[in-house]
Each structure stands twice: as structure tokens, then as C-alpha cells.
Amino acid sequence: MRVVTWNVNSLKARLERVEGWLAEVRPDVVLLQETKLADDAFPALTFESLGYRSAHHGQGRWNGVAILSTVGLDDVVTNFAEGVEPDDEARIVTATCGGVRVSSVYVPNGRALDDDHYQYKLGWLDRLREHLVADTGPDEPVLVGGDYNIAPDDRDVHDIEQLRGATHVSDAERDRLTALYDWGLVDLFRHHHPDAERVFSWWDYRNGDFHKGRGMRIDLLLATPSVVERSEWCVIDRNARKGKQPSDHAPVLVDLAD
DNA sequence: ATGGTAGCATCGCTA
Numbered sequence: 001m002r003v004v005t006w007n008v009n010s011l012k013a014r015l016e017r018v019e020g021w022l023a024e025v026r027p028d029v030v031l032l033q034e035t036k037l038a039d040d041a042f043p044a045l046t047f048e049s050l051g052y053r054s055a056h057h058g059q060g061r062w063n064g065v066a067i068l069s070t071v072g073l074d075d076v077v078t079n080f081a082e083g084v085e086p087d088d089e090a091r092i093v094t095a096t097c098g099g100v101r102v103s104s105v106y107v108p109n110g111r112a113l114d115d116d117h118y119q120y121k122l123g124w125l126d127r128l129r130e131h132l133v134a135d136t137g138p139d140e141p142v143l144v145g146g147d148y149n150i151a152p153d154d155r156d157v158h159d160i161e162q163l164r165g166a167t168h169v170s171d172a173e174r175d176r177l178t179a180l181y182d183w184g185l186v187d188l189f190r191h192h193h194p195d196a197e198r199v200f201s202w203w204d205y206r207n208g209d210f211h212k213g214r215g216m217r218i219d220l221l222l223a224t225p226s227v228v229e230r231s232e233w234c235v236i237d238r239n240a241r242k243g244k245q246p247s248d249h250a251p252v253l254v255d256l257a258d
Numbered sequence: 259a260t261g262g263t264a265g266c267a268t269c270g271c272t273a
Contacts, residue, residue: 205263
């Protein structure tokens with residue numbers, strides 16, 4: 001079973017590229033972020049024609065997350081699970097696909113450490129943990145993938161000194177990530193590439209950052225131990241960031257043994 | 259120190 005996460009930065013602007021990539025890579029489960037679509041504008045029929053069932057949680061204009069699956073799509077939960085304060089924005093959707101409880105998450109950016117949006121980000125990450133406690137357990141097969149807008153450690157950014165005092169690398173954000181690890185999640189890319197440095201999943205459109213190798217690894221596939229054990233391989237498809245009208249994020253892939 | 263690009267939707271916001 002091949003599972004991927006990809007922040008597409010507008011599914012409307014990216015649909016052709018996404019379709020082409022799906023035809024080439026043939027993932028079984030696809031976690032999308034930043035669809036920027038209302039639910040009634042989500043191209044479910046397009047994906048159906050490619051063999052995918054889908055669940056979308058959108059609001060139009062901004063945010064929006066989706067799950068596509070060829071291996072079943074059951075018990076869909078939009079927003080946080082029952083018992084967790086719902087979020088005003090469309091940033092999480094959860095479903096059971098091929099026996100794995102998967103979530104597609106789009107963690108708030110944070111903007112700046114002194115911005116209210118940063119407090120929203122920290123609170124959102126607290127609620128993500130509460131969601132996991134309410135929805136499932138670490139002994140279950142769980143995979144929470146998406147754009148976390150956090151670089152887990154200093155090897156996951158191009159130049160840590162330049163980023164001091166910025167979001168994505170602050171202690172408080174990384175503490176929230178650690179809380180998810182403490183619950184039972186493991187960073188699959190880091191698990192498979194313990195020594196990797198400067199391998200990124202996002203590059204700013206500006207300043208030719210992609211071509212200069214200046215990015216961050218902020219798109220993560222986090223999984224519980226039973227999924228980690230089944231994982232054979234985890235990569236970031238940097239090629240998908242190339243060419244005309246790319247998303248500013250590259251997809252992250254994992255293959256799970258049956 | 260600033261502003262650079264992209265998407266959506268306006269004449270600014272978000273990233």
C-alpha cells in the first residue's frame with residue numbers, strides 16, 4: 001500500500017499536474033492539503049475516474065484537506081474528533097483506508113512568533129493530540145500526514161542561523177511535535193533516513209529558492225509503530241517541484257508491506 | 259533591510 005501526502009497549493013490550479021502525477025506514481029492513499037476549494041467544487045468525479053474514492057473538507061479560498069483512496073474510505077471524520085473543540089478552518093480530515101486510520105492535516109503557518117496566528121498554531125497542535133486521543137490509540141495502525149509547518153530539527157532547514165526567531169523552527173512548535181511523538185507517532189522519513197541533512201519538501205517560490213537548494217522539510221508522514229514496522233521505503237519526490245506551475249511543496253511517499 | 263512569487267480575489271490576504 002502506497003501512501004502519499006502533498007500540499008498542492010490550490011487543487012484548481014494544480015489538477016492537471018496532480019492527475020499526471022497520480023497516473024505515474026499510482027498511490028493507494030493520497031492526503032492532500034491546501035485544496036483551496038469549497039466542498040461542492042471538489043473534483044470528486046475526476047478522482048473517481050482514476051479509481052479513487054474521496055473525502056474533502058474545504059471552505060474555499062484558503063485551507064482545505066482531502067483523502068483519496070483505492071483501498072476503502074470508511075468512518076470519515078471532518079474537523080477534529082468528537083469531544084475536541086472544533087476548528088473554524090478546514091485543516092483536518094480523517095478516514096480508515098486499507099485498515100489504517102489516516103488523517104490529512106494542514107497545520108496553521110504561524111506567520112510570526114508575536115502574531116496571534118502563532119498562538120492559534122500552538123493551540124491547533126494541542127488539539128491535534130487531543131484528536132488522536134479521542135479518535136484512536138497508539139496501538140492501532142495510524143498515519144497522520146500533511147503539511148505540519150514545522151521543521152523537526154535543524155538538519156531539516158537550509159540555514160538554521162538565518163531562521164532564528166522565525167516560525168517553523170521555534171522550541172514551542174517542536175515541543176508540540178515531541179508531544180505527538182510521545183503519544184506514539186514516528187517521523188517515517190527520519191526513521192528511514194536517520195542521517196539525512198537538508199532534504200526538503202518545501203521551497204519558497206521567491207528568490208529562486210528551489211534552484212538554490214534553500215527549503216525546509218515540513219511535510220511529514222507520522223505513524224504509529226505497527227505502521228512503521230510495515231514501512232519499506234520513504235522518499236520525497238523532489239522532481240514534482242520542477243517544471244511549469246509547480247506547487248511549492250513536493251509529495252512525500254511511503255510504501256507499506258501488506 | 260527589503261522584497262522577492264504564487265494563488266485567489268480584489269484593489270489585500272495568505273503563504
